[in-house]
Amino acid sequence: MIEDIVQKTLLFDFYGQLLTDKQRDIVEMYYSNDLSLSEISEQIGISRQGVYDALKRAETTLEEYETRLRLVEKFLQQKFILAKVSLMLDEIIGAEQDDISKIKDRIRNIKSFIERLE
Incomplete structure (x- = not known):
């Protein structure tokens, strides 16, 4: 679990600027600020499910960048x-x-x- 968080944080550090502003904000709130999906949904005014979906899309996008560019590796x-x-x-x-x-x-x-x- 910790390794997964570290990996996602590294991916965000390397490729975060390539995400949309909304995705970048959600990933930063979730991983850097340690906010829950509910807390994020309250702050940005979308449903918890919407936050979850945006977070998963952002994570997939970051992983795709790493697959192509291999900068973290x-x-x-x-x-x-x-x-x-x-x-x-x-x-x-x-x-x-x-x-x-x-x-x-x-x-x-x-x-x-x-x-x-x-």
Whole structure:
């Protein structure tokens, strides 16, 4: 459940500006402001079912953008690679000076990870 909310929030962060104003407002109220469907319906003056339908359409639209553009997937992959590179650099910093061959291997690995970012 939490992963689903995080995923939808990431999709909204990346593609939210591509939604209609009404969809964007509903998604923001629901996920960012943690309002219930009833609270949202009261604020914008439509039925609870109307809010639910608009929210589901917006979520579907966001998922379709991700299917086509894969920006969130690329972002998460880059975050993972940068975390790995950071760990490898920490190992190099902590290495003894007589471990030159290990340091060179780590640098080669870092280079290959960085090349994946392109």
